[in-house]
Amino acid sequence: MISAKFKELTELTGYLQKLLESKLWLKILVGMFLGVIAGIMIAPKTGWVPISWSANLSGWLGFPGALFIKLVQMVMIPLIFSSIITGIASNTDTEKLKKVGLNLVLYFIGTTIVAVSIGLSLTNLIKPGNYFEQREMPTTTNVETGEVKSGLPSIGEIPDVITNLLPTNPMASIVTGEMLSIVLFTIIIGIAITFMDQKNKTPIISLLSSVQEICMTIVRWAMEIAPYAVFGLMAQLVLTVGLSSIIGLGMFMLTVLAGLVALLIFYLIVLLVVVRKSPFTFIKQVKDVQLLAFSTASSAAVMPLSMKVAIEKLKVSKFISKFIIPIGATVNMDGTALFQCASILFISQVYGMQFDVAALTLIMFTIVAASIGTPAIPGGGIIIMASVLEGTGLPAEGIMMLIGIDRIMGMFRTAVNVTGDLTACLVFDKWFGQNSNEETELEAAPN
Numbered sequence: 001m002i003s004a005k006f007k008e009l010t011e012l013t014g015y016l017q018k019l020l021e022s023k024l025w026l027k028i029l030v031g032m033f034l035g036v037i038a039g040i041m042i043a044p045k046t047g048w049v050p051i052s053w054s055a056n057l058s059g060w061l062g063f064p065g066a067l068f069i070k071l072v073q074m075v076m077i078p079l080i081f082s083s084i085i086t087g088i089a090s091n092t093d094t095e096k097l098k099k100v101g102l103n104l105v106l107y108f109i110g111t112t113i114v115a116v117s118i119g120l121s122l123t124n125l126i127k128p129g130n131y132f133e134q135r136e137m138p139t140t141t142n143v144e145t146g147e148v149k150s151g152l153p154s155i156g157e158i159p160d161v162i163t164n165l166l167p168t169n170p171m172a173s174i175v176t177g178e179m180l181s182i183v184l185f186t187i188i189i190g191i192a193i194t195f196m197d198q199k200n201k202t203p204i205i206s207l208l209s210s211v212q213e214i215c216m217t218i219v220r221w222a223m224e225i226a227p228y229a230v231f232g233l234m235a236q237l238v239l240t241v242g243l244s245s246i247i248g249l250g251m252f253m254l255t256v257l258a259g260l261v262a263l264l265i266f267y268l269i270v271l272l273v274v275v276r277k278s279p280f281t282f283i284k285q286v287k288d289v290q291l292l293a294f295s296t297a298s299s300a301a302v303m304p305l306s307m308k309v310a311i312e313k314l315k316v317s318k319f320i321s322k323f324i325i326p327i328g329a330t331v332n333m334d335g336t337a338l339f340q341c342a343s344i345l346f347i348s349q350v351y352g353m354q355f356d357v358a359a360l361t362l363i364m365f366t367i368v369a370a371s372i373g374t375p376a377i378p379g380g381g382i383i384i385m386a387s388v389l390e391g392t393g394l395p396a397e398g399i400m401m402l403i404g405i406d407r408i409m410g411m412f413r414t415a416v417n418v419t420g421d422l423t424a425c426l427v428f429d430k431w432f433g434q435n436s437n438e439e440t441e442l443e444a445a446p447n
Helices: 014-021 022-040 051-061 063-089 094-126 156-161 172-174 179-194 198-225 227-277 278-294 305-313 318-331 333-350 357-372 380-391 396-433 436-442
Strands: none
Touching: 022 051, 022 227, 022 278, 051 063, 051 198, 051 227, 063 179, 063 198, 063 318, 063 396, 094 179, 094 198, 094 227, 094 333, 094 357, 094 396, 172 179, 179 198, 179 318, 198 227, 198 278, 227 278, 227 333, 227 396, 278 305, 278 396, 305 318, 305 396, 318 396, 333 357
16 A cells, blocks of 8 residues: 555654644744734834834844744745645546546635635624725726726636646756645646555655655754744834824724624534534644644644644545645645735725726635735735735725735634534535544534
8 A cells, every 4th residue: 555655644643743743832822922913122213223223123033034034934845745646646536536626626615705705794894904004006007996907817817827836947947936826736737646556656656655754844943943033024014114003003904803703703613513513622633733833823734733633533534635635735825814814905995996796806816816815824815915906096005004914914814714614524525535434423413
């Protein structure tokens, strides 16, 4: 059997277990709190530190955060590439693979639309941009109030957009970080490997297993500096934008958090209705994954633990967990989609720009597509949102208002993202998994 020839992703949880035991999430929260205090102390307005020193300290404070993000970015593509291929290629039931895959695409699109709708509704209701210092549209931006003159695709251009997702040059997609193209290419390679002879595909999967282990070693190194990274980024945020701006951003953060809670409740309702699983039991079983996802802000980094929890605690079949978790870590970005939608509307409110219903609908579907291709790394959402922002007619500098809080919000939305992946595992195990009916009945039985 192939499983005997290589170390599976679930066997790499040792790299993450120590982080849970060391209460990394608590260190992150302490780092955030101390970072705010440090930022206030060295801010120019306090007068405790010379202005010239504050400018230099800002760059050094952001150094651990930049180093952390670069380390995770460095291994993100090889980790995703190897995980998806080994998850697909180690399964031999191609008919079930095809059936699950088609339904999974529809499921992920559906939940992402729900997430974007929640973000759209709450941001329009609360209007957090009205609590921020209002800004004028740059004179270089040619926008008519209530309309979007954009680079967003028209209905007639959608077929070309879809066909362009398949990379003609996979290496170019890897270099530019086009995650959706990379994922599609990887899935095709994984399916092709399933048709190879056993003796030919075993060395390939063994090699990719080693790549996974190398990547997880580097992720562990990156996590060691995560508390210092958050401390520096928080201090840099307070130092750069000041406390008055933080109060305005606070309302936006509360709006997004309310949306994420609503999205989490949606997942729990899906589990209760479809899987007949107690929401309280589910939260108790996945809390370790949520805490680690909160600490790392990377769905890709916690894949080994997500898969282990799915198999051992949620009793999901290996076929389902090994297929959904790696793909979900890169494609199922509901929390990120919600954040991106709220961010676009927040920036439009700050600049006093109004969108009509048609424009909002087009933006919503664009964000759904963009979030599916969002890198599963810290800062991935803000990178993709920059391209969406350009298409709305809003000034690109609007994104600078959110860069400081993106790392913080990234922790919350990543915890929701991995919860969505595990929810998908249970739903698809109910529909397509091996022995899932027996497992569900046993779990539902009273103690």
